[in-house]
Amino acid sequence: MKRPVSLLAALLLAAGGALATASHAGAADCPSGEFCAWTEANYGGQRMNASGDDGWWESYIADEDSSWANHGISGPGVKDHVQVYERSTSHPLGRGDMTICLRPGDEVGYNATANDRGDSHTWAMGC
């Protein structure tokens, strides 16, 4: 009869953890050290996240990106900015215009210029 009790305790702990995450004021849900983009504004819909460069985004996020967050870690000589481009790096015309650039810690809930245009991103020293 011990098992159901410990299972319930585990569920309660899991629920408490979820609530603690949700109440983290104003912060986009993006892992530390990573760049994230969401298909909907204000960090909604599907999320992509990457700690490195991605020259060709998956189809679910390509030209669907509507909010972004840079949770990269800063440091001397570290590429801590994220540049998003309108095309993939393998496109015959090149990656094209930079649609948005995020400084370390930037969270952008919506941007009309960049909305639904991104196809790739790269970490950089600046914008």
Ligand SMILES: [Ca+2]
């Ligand atoms: Ca979108």
Ligand SMILES: [Ca+2]
């Ligand atoms: Ca595009």
